[in-house]
Amino acid sequence: MVRFRGRLHDARTATVLGRWLGLAVVVCFFTGLVSHLLQEPPGWLAPRLPSRPVWGYRLTQGLHVATGVAAVPLLLVKLWAVYPALFQWPPVRSARHALERASVGVLVATALLETVLGLANIAQWYPWPFSFRRTHWALAWVLLGATLLHVAVKAPDIARHWRRRRVDPDAADRRSLLRGVGAAVGVLTVVTAGQSVPALRPLTLLAPRRPDASTQGVPVNRTAAQAGVGRIAVAGWRLVVAGPEGYALTLHELRELPQHTERLPIACVEGWSASAEWTGVRLRDLLDRAGAPAAARVRVVSSQRRGAYRTTEMGPTYTRDGLTLLALRLNGEELSPDHGFPARIIAPNRPGVLQTKWVSRIEVVAR
Structure with a gap:
């Protein structure tokens, strides 16, 4: 013993x-x-x-x-x-x-x-x-x-x-x-x-990670290269909003819509988080234009080719929140390719992996 x-x-x-x-x-x-x-x-x-x-x-x-x-x-x-x-x-x-x-x-x-x-x-x-x-x-x-x-x-x-x-x-x-x-x-x-x-x-x-030392003040978990997203040509890009009265917008047309700036944090499962100023179009405004019901779920589709979370879904508590944006700018600058150019989702109290980057399509799913 x-x-x-x-x-x-x-x-x-x-x-x-x-x-x-x-x-x-x-x-x-x-x-x-x-x-x-x-x-x-x-x-x-x-x-x-x-x-x-x-x-x-x-x-x-x-x-x-x-x-x-x-x-x-x-x-x-x-x-x-x-x-x-x-x-x-x-x-x-x-x-x-x-x-x-x-x-x-x-x-x-x-x-x-x-x-x-x-x-x-x-x-x-x-x-x-x-x-x-x-x-x-x-x-x-x-x-x-x-x-x-x-x-x-x-x-x-x-x-x-x-x-x-x-x-x-x-x-x-x-x-x-x-x-x-x-x-x-x-x-x-x-x-x-x-x-x-x-x-x-x-x-x-x-x-x-040190958020304050990151590009545009927000860390990047998946770069455009890692996601298989090449340089997106502005002339050929369209945002498709699929709903009862679906439509498509060029980046220029999206920029001409009413823009809103909100300061929101983005946080990831790895433990990092950062607050930033996001500027873009309210998601609920895009959905209203498409004739989406108030209780509809929304599917957001990314242009990424590799990796998880190419599509994510959002319930009405997010889609109808005035703070949820299809963001075009980050901290006063146009989104960089790694941050989701030309457009990305930012919503309050939502995991970073679901803040979809390189958005190409928004679909109204159902009530």
Whole structure:
């Protein structure tokens, strides 16, 4: 039998770290749930997705990524505190103990995998052949279930060590360890969260993107070249609005319509966000001209040839919102090719992947 004499490999340390890590798991799960429902809503929810607050997705996805990054030191130190339990002998002592070890195995494996996948996604590095989003979503449910099962199995131990003991010879060392972990969490948050929190941008050292240093003040996830979109000739481009009274517009005609400027954030699943001034035509004005019913859904079609989200759909809460624009200009400048020239969608409280670029067609779907 292996004997571990190191201090702090104990239930009290594991319980304190577990509280923090459990909170991070819960925050990540529910903010991830919001992101998933906004991107792939069930049929009953699609027409009711909220367009307010305009910064809603920016907050939830920024919190999701920041909490996931903060969970890295928490997870590593938690594993350090409990790893001697892996060498217990005999390995299984009872049915309850077997259930506990099985739940721990699933919990640890899923937590590590979710963390690695999430960090790779932040950096837009995908060395695997499967879909990140679907895998991340499925593993999130496994992680939540394994966490709840683990808490249920360990409830007696958690209750016993939840509060500080009156006599605890390791209290000073434990406080030092927890202060160190807290400092690591704080530092990681400060040097990465600047990609979504403007006040922290001067301290952004590890985040893969700095919105304020991006072209036209907004980062680009997929360039025109990556999407297979060549230089779109203005003379041959037409915006087709398909509806009961469908029509087509040249870029010159689109520019002649009433233009509106709105300051809206754009936020992405990688955790970055940026506020910008968008100028263009209100989507509801284009739909009214096409005779679209007020409750109609709209399909937006892009000219892109490669990649996901070539088409997206919008419910009436977005299409009838006065802030939703078919944008032609960004921060006072004509859209660059990478930002969606000649026209792109910008809508409040909507994931960045659904803010369709290189728009060529808008279709009224149905009531």
